[in-house]
Each structure stands twice: as C-alpha cells, then as structure tokens.
Amino acid sequence: MKKSSRLIAGLVGLAGLTFAAAAGAQEKPTSGGTLNMIAQPEPPTLMVGLNTQGPTLYVGGQIYQGLLSYGKDLSLQPSLAKAWEVSEDGLTYTFTLQEGVKWHDGKPFTVDDVIFTADKFLREAHPRWRYIVNTYVESITSPSPDKVVFKLKRPFSAFLYAFELSSFPVVPKHIYDGTDYRTNPANNTPIGTGPFKLKEWKRGSYIHLVKNEDYWKPGLPRIDELYFRIIPDAASRAVAFEKGTVDVLRGGDVEGFEVRRLSKLDGVQTTTDGWEMYSPLAFIEWNLRRPPFNNKLARKAIMHAIDRDFIVRNIWFGLGKTAVSPFASTTRFFTDDVVKYPFDMAKAKELLAQSGIKPQEHTIRVMPIPYGAQWDRTAEYVKQQLEQLGFKAELVSIDAGGWSKAVSDWDFDLTFNYTYQYGDPALGVARHYLSSNIIKGTPFANNEGYENPVVDELFLKAASAVDEAEAKAAYAEAQKIITDDMPLGLLFEQRNVTIWRDKVKELVRTGIGVNESMDETWIAQ
Amino acid sequence: MKTLEFLIQRLVKAVIVVLGVVILNFLLIQLAPGDPASVLAGEAGAGDEQFIAQLRAQFGLDQPVYVQLWSYLQNILSGDLGYSYRNQVPVAQLIMERLPATLLLTGSAFIFSLILGVVLGVLAAYKRGSFGDSLIMTGALIFYATPLFWVALMAVLVFSIHLDLLPPFDMETIGANYTGWARVVDIAHHLVLPTVTLGLFFTAVYTRLTRASMLEVMNLDFVKTARAKGVPKGRIIRRHVLRNAILPVFTFASVQAGQLVGGAVLTETVFAWPGIGRLMFDALMQRDYPVLLGVFLVTAIVVVLVNLVTDLLYRFVDPRIETAR
C-alpha cells in the first residue's frame, strides 16, 4: 500500500519536471558516433509528404525539413526559410530561403521546389494543407530566386503555424513533378534536404540513416549514423533501453509505468519538453446524434461521474494533466475561465435525473481507441463509471482499421480520441467543433456531430483576426461555450516523456522535439 | 521413374492445395469489415471521400470480388504478389526480406525440438517407470501446458536481464556490421532464446510422441524376435525400436511444421525478430491485404514443400512406401 502511493507521488512529480541537460550545455560538442532510437510502429513510408504518422515524422524529420520550425515557447524559428515577413493586412506572407541547400541527390534546392510543394504536391497529397491552401491561399509566387510569396484571400492568423515539418515538408520537384506521387518509386528512396540520408531500411528490423556530408549548415550534423530499431513489443522496448541497445525513447515508446522505472536509472535524462507544438489533448468522443449523448445534461452528468484525476494518476501514471478546456494549457489562447466538472457522483446522479434520461434503458457501446493498453484501461474505467450511473455498457474490441472506419463513418456510441494542437486552435482544435467539418472519411474531423452556429462564428472570427487580442477574446468565448456544451468529453492533456542516455546531448531543442532535424545533437565520446 | 512420377503427382496436388488456400483466404478477407482505403486514409492523418475513392481505385477495390480474385490469381500464377497497400513496395520484396529470418528461426526451432524431443523421448521410454522417466515426462507436461509467450517473457527476464547471458531481441547486433564467420556467431547468439522458447512446446510434443511410439514399437513382434535372437537391449532400442518408432514422429513433425510459423507470430513479437509472422500480424492490423495474402501464400508453399520433402525422404527411409501407395 505504502509502496504504491509513493509510486504515484513520484510520477506526479516527474510530470512537471524537466531534467534538461543544463550541465551538458557547457560542454564542447564533439562529432561522430551512432545514435540508436526506436521507430514504433514501423512507419509505412518515410515520405513525410504522404504520411504524417508519428514514426514517419520521427524518422522522416531527419530527412525532410519544413520551411519553419517552432521553439518550445512556440516562437517561430528558421528552417529552410531563413526569414519571413507578414504584411500589415495579414494577407501577404514572404519567406526568404536559405542559400546553398542541396537535395540528397546533389541537385540544388530552389524556390521552385517550395512552390511545387505548396501548390501541387501537398495540395493533392496532404489533407490538412489542402484545406488551408484551398480555403485561404490565393496565389503562390516567386518574386526572386530566394523568395516565396503566399497571397491570402482573407486573413488567417494561424498561417505561420502551418509550416513545420508535419504540415509543410518541402519535397523535391525534380523527382515528383508529373508523376503519381503515391506510387512514385522514389518514395522508398527519400530525397530530402535534412541532415541525414537513408542508407538502408531493413523492414521489420531497422532503418539506418547516415550523415549528409553536404548538409547546408556548415559543420553539421555532428552524429555519423542513426538507427531506428523496429521492436514491436512494448516490454521489449523498455528492455532495449535498459540494456543500452537504444539511447532514446520517444514519448509513447514505452508504457507509463516503465517511464517511471527507466527514468530512475543511472545516467538517464528525461523531459516532457518537445511536444509543445502538438500538445495532444485526449477526450471522449460521443455521438451526439444518438441518445443519451444528444442530451446536454446527460453529458454533463457523465463528466461529473468520471474521475479524470484518477485516470491521469492511475492509468496514465501521472503523465498528463486533467483537461480544463478544449485548448491545451500550453497553447496561446488557453483560458481557465470555463465551466468545470469536478468528480462528484452525487451531482452526476442529480444531473442525470434532471436530464430525464433513464440510464437503464441505454446500452452504451464503449469503443476504445486501439492505441495501446493505457487507452484500454481508460475505456474500462469509463465503462465502469457509466455502469455506476446505471447505464448498461459494453466494450467493443476493434483494431486500428475498424476504429478508423467506425469513427469516420460516425458509427459509434462512445469512443476516445485525441487531437494535436499544431500551435494554433485554428489548425488543431477547430476541426473537431466546426459544423462545416462534419464530414465523413476521416476520424479527425467533427465526427461527434456538434453544431453550434455561435461557436462556428467565434472560431471563424478568431482565425481571421489580424489583432491578437481580438482572437483571444473570441477564443475565450468559444472555450466557455464548448465546456458548457461538452460536445467532446474532455479528459486530459497528455504529457509525453522523452527519455535518453545522458551521453546524448542537445536532443530536445524545439517545440517539435525529436521530430526536429538532429543536426546539432551530439554524443559525448 | 517411380519417384519422378510420385513427385509430379505430389506437385500437382501441392499446387491445388496452395491455390485452395489462396482462394479460401481471399474470400475470408472479403468478409472483413473495414475498408483498407479508409484505414490507410485514417492512418495518413486525415482523409476525405475523394482521397479514399482515389485509394480504392488504386488498389482495385472498386471492382467486384470475383474480378479481384481472378486478377489476383492471374497475378500470382505469373509470380506477381502485388503491391503492399501501406508500404507501396512489392509484396514479394517485403516477404523475401523477411522470409529468411523466419525460416532460420522456425528451422532451428524445428531441429532443436525434434532432436531434443526424440532424445528425451527415447530416454524416457528406455528407462520407463524410472525417476528419470517421470522427470522428463513431468517437464514435457509442464512445457506442454505453459503459454508460449509466457515462457518467452520469462526467458528474457532471466537470461537477458538478470543473467545478461543472451541478447533479448533482434536477429543480429545492428550497426556492428559483422561479416563472415563473426556474423554467423552473432546471429547464432541472438538465435538462442527465440529458438528455445519457440521450440520448448514442440520439444514437449515430440518427447511425448517419441516415448509413446517407442513403447508401442517395443510391444511389436519383431522386438520379441530380436530378443529371441539374443540381441542385447541397447541394440534392440537403437537398431530395431528407434528406427521404427521415429517414422511416425517425423510424419507428425512435418505436418506440424506449419504450426511453427503460427507460434512464430508470438515469438517474433516478443523478440523483435524481423520475420514474416510479425509481418503477417502487422499487415492484418493495417488491413494490408496483399501482404497478408502473400504471407499466407508463402507459408502454404513452405508447408507444402516441407511435407513434400518429408514424403520424399520417407521413400528412402521406409522401403514399404513405394508399393503401399
């Protein structure tokens, strides 16, 4: 008993802390060495323009680069663009490109590549960019060989947040122009501008990247070789780190309780930094088209019946923070001034009684998101609490494919999901609440079927605002309304922990964490 | 001539069986809810109707089932296993990359379990009723009843983590770039744990089978003849009983060879062994049907070939076969 409470205390403490390599910063970087990491699950492709799954970005991020990157405070940082400029009216964005950048095959990187990427490749292949480019962008031009200009139809305050690796990986025009992007054989031999080149991909075993000798930042990268191991079993991954087979564990590579154990080992560093751009926020996705979830009071009742602190503490081992608003507390427009739902069974039952819903008449099919054991436990807990309220509940087992399809087709009662924030609510959050986004075909839209014209209006207003204060006010209002309506049962903000051996230096440097080009990362010899 | 004829007959039969397996699996997969295109679209981060329709057309999923089946059959008969939906790589390439690892693992597990099982079974039968017999048979019973994955987890815990004797996963030391003999030693080192865990269950099976078969043969008349000739017990066991008793064990083992691939799904998961068992599981979870079908096809071919080779060996070992057929 004593032991387990200490465990929990330890985890809660860990979540907030950052053991950044403070001492390491003073050491003199050395070159050379091999860095071992894990790609989990094995990515289908390394072509970031065609796939934006976590492992694809992780590995592909060393090969491809975006126009911009973002600091841990979400400040804009140069990447392939060394400078950027926004016109007063918020309609013209000008990017100045780096000089002397070469593709891995030796061809020079030019402004044509950026225009091709924006106008053709990603417009066709990247759903998130397609939405932005089709909605807001009027033209993409090049006034001079080192400049690209995006002209917008109307202001879009989040526009500058759409240029990091996962939204805007720059792809080589000379390889893709005029081909079928998806079946282009070059997808298996990715050509990017990043610090590392693909040497070998032994499927089911490892992906091997080597130093790009012609990298455009002089003297970089420092590391010679990167290995991304494929280790399908979570327990084996923990063993791999423990045995020193791998040097870095990305958030999600091992289960929560392993994080706690591994971070206590000697010579191990951890941080929750590096996820600021994404700031995943988990929620219950319930189908508002179906009873009892079409009843607002019933939704509120259920929110009160779920001890979200328990979920964070016991199921996620403290690696999270109970969600207050649909916006992550790490992002710019977050406000605490919202409707809150403390755990209170009595209140939950009272609200349920008021709602007129007779829980015993409803059988709720609880569908866990098939992303690992912790989600399963979360689903089991929610099921248990629904039963406490008197509902009948059954868990539906489903694999990733089935889940994706069920959610995309709105064929579910209650499931779980999470969203990446992408630095601005207009990019990551709004898509789940805008009535215009009630579309089939993707699990990451407004699948719950929430329609509130006021919220639609507020999101639109905020996104188009040129003045930040104006946006802030609109978003604050939206957060209030959404937390009152509870179209999604907000659960918690995930805190992902990156763990590494302390010989690895300068690993987590920006708001996209380990997806950032590891050009400055080095290994103490 | 007779062997050639037998070979041709068996090959024809083998092709029929393999085609049957393919058709069976193909139809089975059609029953699956969930459409590969929407899964992929979901996986890609987001998707819309247009994107999914595009994928469906690309995979040929917009065709009627019988058309898909027909074109699939035509393709595999011309040696083309199709493209992976997910990886956009030829399925044959994916499988060929992975197949050697699985063949190595299952092959060594097969040999390990067969040799150990036969030796233990013979010992148990020879010392029937003794303490050694009880010990062997109890061990066999326990390994027969223990879940494979459990043994695997425990083996990693004990031999890799606590004793640090053997590597817990992978097929070779990645990045070490060993060549030649050093590489063989390295792979062998990595092979030990997966082989033993995968093989233990089958060792138990073969031990029990060998013992039973030995005891049965020991009751046959010709053993009595041998005793009546004055042949000593050791020689009777070696020359008369073992040779006759081992044939059914081999037959069973060859039929079971395919089951090792099933067990490999679990073993490859725990030991991060880059084989086709894991490929199959991933393909299944990702609805990557061409890969799934390809793995089943290749597995079926391997199983059929193993059976064929066993039958051929049998014809050399057992003189009765040729006329009995």
Added chain:
Amino acid sequence: MSFFRRYAQNIGALIGLAILAVVVFVALAAPILYPGSPWQGVAEPLLPPFEDPAYPLGTDLLGRDIAAGIAYGARVSLLIGIISTAVAVVIGVAIGALAGFYGGRVDDMLMRFTEFFQTIPAFAMAVVLVAIFSPNITSITLAIAVVSWPPVARLVRGEFLSLRSREFVQAAVVVGQTGPRIMATQILPNAISPIIVTASLMVATAILTESSLSFLGLGDRNMMSWGFMIGAARTMLREAWWLSVFPGLAILITVLAINLIGEGLNDAMNPHLRGRKG
C-alpha cells in the same frame, strides 16, 4: 476391469480430475464468492498480494481484485475451451465420418478441403479470423473451433475408414441398415473413445490459444479471462508481477489438469497398451 477402475489406477489422472473439479467449482461459484462485477475497482490500485487478507492475490491498475478476476476468468476459459472444442468436434466428426465412410471422391474432396485448413498455421489462422470478425467471445470461440477441427476430421476419417470394413459394419449393411444409420449407430459409438481423448486435449489447447490471442490484444473486452489479464498486465511484469503470474499459473494448472485427464482417459480407454490376456 471397468473403465473407472482403470482410470482410478492412474494417479496423475486423479490429480488432474481433482484440480479440474476445483477449477469448475470456482467457475461455478464465482458469482457467490465475488458478487458484483470483476471489472469493478474495489480497493487501492496495485495492491501487492498477501498483504490485505481481503484481496489475497492483490489488485490491478484500476484496483480490481485479481482473485475475483481469476474466478470469473475460469468461467470464460472453460467456456471457450469447451464450446470451441464441441464445435470443432461436431465439424470434424461430420467431415471425417462422411470422408471415411463413403471414401472415393467424397473422401478426396473433403480431405483436400481439410488440407487447405491444415496448410495454414492454426494460430495464424485464428488470429486472422478473430481480427477480421472483431474480437468477442463468439468470434474467438468459433475461430478456435475453425482451426481445431482438421485433426479431428483426420482422426475420425481414419477410424471410420478402418471400422467400415469391420465385419459388424458389413453385417449391418447385410441386414439392410441405411448408411447414415450405420454411421450413427454402428461406427460412431466405436470411434468415440479416441474422439473423447482428442477432445479433452483440445480443450486444453483451446485455453492456451485463447490466452495467446489475448496476449496479442485479440481478447473479448467484456469478458474477464485469464488471457486478458495476462495480456493487460504483461508489460507490467516487472512492476507488478502478481498481475500476470497468478492468471498464468491458473492457465498452467488448468491446462496441465486437462492434459492429465486426457492421458488418463487414453490409458483407460485403450487398455491394450497394458498387458493382454492369454
């Protein structure tokens, strides 16, 4: 000597029977021993075993009682084991009987069909079936049945093939009994003992298969089964060993018991392996 006396001579078989009796008792008495759902968190999470007498085997991540889980898990494991075996035996007997009795082309076709199933590794096939039809107790049971019938079919075919040329079967033909009747009343009762022995071992295998499926995350989420408990807790093996060790032992002991019973049945039903008279 009677069947029961022969069985009782085998000490291992008696132990097996005793263990199984305990397991069956626990399974039947689970709702009485542990009223309420085994899913309900009842105590502090991750309580180690042997510390609190109320929860002798400890609790899991959500504070659920491991002992209750094992009791309810016995129901699921036995249910899946027995029903899947029953289904497999019915399919296997039907196909094997037809093939063995009628022979010729019927035999060829049915055996080729059986070979299709035998060529695919059973466990891989079960994984595919369960994944495709989404994991629930019905699909798991049926999947295990679908991959387990071929050996039964082969066994029954062999028995029917040898029995159909036996004189008492010929006699039944001669006195004018019809084919189906001969199969049901003359041959089947004589083929039943190897079928029972095989079936008893299949129950054990089915329990193992279910646990392996659960290990891969293909268990029924609404049923507290041993395989599920291990699957859910296996990654915590080093943090909280009791979560997976106790259900693991439950599987081991139950499967062991059933195997012992199977062997006992085999010895008792095939007394020819012992001494013969005369």
Added chain:
Amino acid sequence: MNATTPLLQVENLSIELPAGLDRKYAVENLSYTLNAGEILCVVGESGSGKSMTANAIMGLLPSYLKPSSGRILLKGRDLLAMSEAELARERGRTVSMIFQEPLSALNPLMTVGDQIAEVMLVHGEGDAASREQRVLELLDYVGLPDPASLRHSYPFRLSGGQRQRVMIAMALALEPAMLIADEPTTALDVTTQAQILDLIRRIQRAKGMGVLFITHDFGVVADIADKVVVMEKGLVVEQGTADEVLNRPKHPYTRRLIAAVPHPDENATRADADGDVLLEVRGLRKTYRSGGGLFTRPRIVKAVDDVSFTLRRGETLGVVGESGSGKSTLGRCILKLTDVDGGQILYRGKDIVPLSQAAFRPLRRHLQMVFQDPFASLNPRQTIGRILTDGPVANGMPLAEAEKKARELLSLVGLDPSAYDRYPHEFSGGQRQRVGIARALALDPELLVADESVSALDVSVQAQVLDLLQDLQKKLNIAVIFITHDLRVAAEVCDKIAVMYRGAIVEFGPPGEVFNAPRHAYTQQLIAAIPGRHWNPRAAVA
C-alpha cells in the same frame, strides 16, 4: 552333456497370472522332456497355456508374468536361474525360436540379410565377409530363390511362406541345438504350410535338433510329431508318443479334441437337392486395381474371373481356396458388398447386379451372411438384443415383434435367453458365432453366405458350430454358400464343392468326387497338402 541328459527338461513349471483373472496359473505344474533329434508337439486350444511354456524357455514372458516355481533345464542348466545377459547369450545360439506371424516378426526396416546376419553379429561370430557368406548359405538352405539379391530385400516384398523361411534361416544361423516353433504355420495357406512343415522336419533330421512345436492342429501333429503333450487350461492332460496320443487317446479331453477334427466322410453320399433354383451366377467378374499413375499401369488382379454356378434351395455349396483365390470376393459380390465388373447374379431369376444399393436393400433380408471373426462381427457397443433386432427393425418389423423373435432365435442357436441384455465381450468365441448365426436368421433368409465362419474357432467349438449350421439348414431349408480355406471342413458339410484358384473355379463337384478323383492339378496339390491326411481321427476315437 552326456548322452542321457535330455536336451530340455521342464520340471513342475508354474506361472502365476495376475490377480483377478479366471484362473490362478497360466500353466501349472508343467513337466515334459525333449531329447535331441525329437519333435515334441505341444497341442491345445486357445488359452490352454501352450505358448506360455515356449516364452518361458526363451525368457520372453511379459513383465507381469513370472514363473513362480519349477525349473527349465536346457542341457542341464536352469534357464530360470540365469541373468538376462546370460540368457541373451543362449538365445539364438543354443535355442532359437520362430513365430506364428512371420510378417510382424520381422523388422520391416531391415533387409532380411541384415536380420539374419545380426544373429551372428550379436553373438560375435565371424567377420562381415564370413557372415555374408553364411547368410547366402542359409537362404539357399531354407529353399529361398536367388539368395544374392533376396538378402537385400525387405520383408514386405516376400510372400508369407518366404518370410517364414527367412525366420527359419535366422533361427538356424548358429546351428542351435533346439528350435522352438510357436504355431509357425497357422498364418499360412495349406500348401505353404505343407512345405514349411516339410522344411522343418528335413532340417531337424539333418541337424539332429530338438524341436518344440506348438500347434492347435492335430493334423499337423499327426504329420510331424514324435512326442505329444496335450494341454488344457494350463494343465497337461496327456502326454506320450505320437502314436499313443493320436491313435489311442486316453484322456476324455484329448478324445473330444480328436473327435472334433474335421474329416471328410469319404463314403457319405448326399441326396441331390431338388429344390427350386435360388441363385444363378453367370460369368461373374471382379477385378481390383491398385497403384497406377501417369506413367505406370495399374496393377490388375482378377479376383473373380468368369465364375458361374447354380444353387438350389436347401443346398450347401462349399467354396474352397487359399488366400487370394477370390473366394471371399465372390461372397461379397453375391451380397453386393462390393461392385461387380461383369456378369449376372440372378436371385430367383432377377439380376441383382444392376440394382442400386437402395433398390437392393429390400431384397437383402433374403440373402444373409455369417462372418469369419466372432470378435469383429459383433458391435462391441451393442447388446445382443440390439444386434439381433437391428435387422428386422431396419426391414420394417415392429420392435416388440423383433424382440420376441430375437429371444426365440437365442434358444434356437442354443444360447441362454439371458444373453439378450448382455454385451458381446461377455461371451466366448463359439457363443458369439451363434449370435452371428442368429442375426443372419433373424431375417428368415433363403440364402446364407458363411465366409470362413468357423476358421477362427477352436476345433471343438468349430465342430459344434458346424453341427448347428447343418442342423438349422435342414430345419429351415435354406441354401448355404460355405466359404472356407479348409477342404476337410468343406468336405464334411457341403453338397457340392467349388475349388477356386486365382479367381476361377477350377474344380466343381460333390465332395467325394473332388476328394477322390481331383481332376485339376491345383486340387490335387491342395488335397496332398492337407495336414494329417493319412491319419484317421474317427478311427482313433471310435
């Protein structure tokens, strides 16, 4: 060994049976003596313990049987006192053994040459070359053709008689002083049996061996024995010289056995049956195909080749032949248990060959069969009552009526009515065969096919069952086709005899005619091979 020491002396040997069986000893207080140069026959029915003594001498008793008292002296040394290793040295060198079933007695995976050579190898005789030479000599000596290639053959390629010759060669390898032959000819055809008996006798004379010959067949005894031991239920009831025991038996059991030995009454004449023609077989043909494939032609065996005969009501036709002669196939064809390739089978003028199984089923009740093996022909899971009522019920008789009839039949075949509720394993072989007969009669057939119906029975039981069959046939006036390998039996019970050889009927006529004036060479050979042909058991017990 001096001249007066017998080769083998069995003194007061008792072997205890495990508790719970019907008698305490397998053999009790057994004593006999075998001298060099003698053939001693131990004769008895199944369960008499006759094989037990042979196994005890060789130390080959199953582990649950142990001699409890007595001695077995081989050349004066007690075998029972020897260790296993000592015993192993004697086996094959001083005393050899051959068995009943030569196929299963040979290792299927070793060439016959190797198996013979192994005897010498394990006893450390000679080197590889000399052993090879000896193998060739032995194979030649036991009359096997082409020893040079035959020694590389596996046992399955040899015929039954050849296998037994190999066994004999193996037994002779080290020229042992004594040979034990445990029913060595029982599994063989009668002509082969004659040859093997001849061989054993020839070798025994040539080598001056002592032979312990175990058999159930008094005919065989009459052919080869110098001395005879008769056993019943583990006890010796009579022993003496062959002449004494065969021609002047004293013990009632011996007399009963001898009386039961089938012997054709050569002078008996039977009235020609003058009933209606019941069955007419015309040009019946049946061939078996086996093997064959793309390049090889299938092997074709003409099991029944152009067979024709006529059978009248009340008549008994004996079909006699050795294994593979097609006699059983003929019976199966008539009962449509197998397909026919050509010809006609007219039952009361109606050809049943073209009928489907379903169309033939209503006719089945008229054509019934009594099977060979009393153990295999009754379903062990059914009561006798069930076995007897199944047929009538399948033919539409109400169950109550069928039951009544079944009980009547039980008494008709001489069984206790209480048998009705019991299971087959509770009965002896002879009783079971009575049940088999009752089952056939339950349907009031007009024709009965009896396929080797008495050959699995002990001779005394065989006689009883034959009597019953004849008795019932007269009473019920049914026609019988009596299929047997034993010419003596056929001659005793049949009105006409058909001798089959390679699927064809080579001789047809009344028994007297066939016996006394066989026309076909094969028939002559068959008659010459009858064991104990020159001995008249009727006279012995008259």
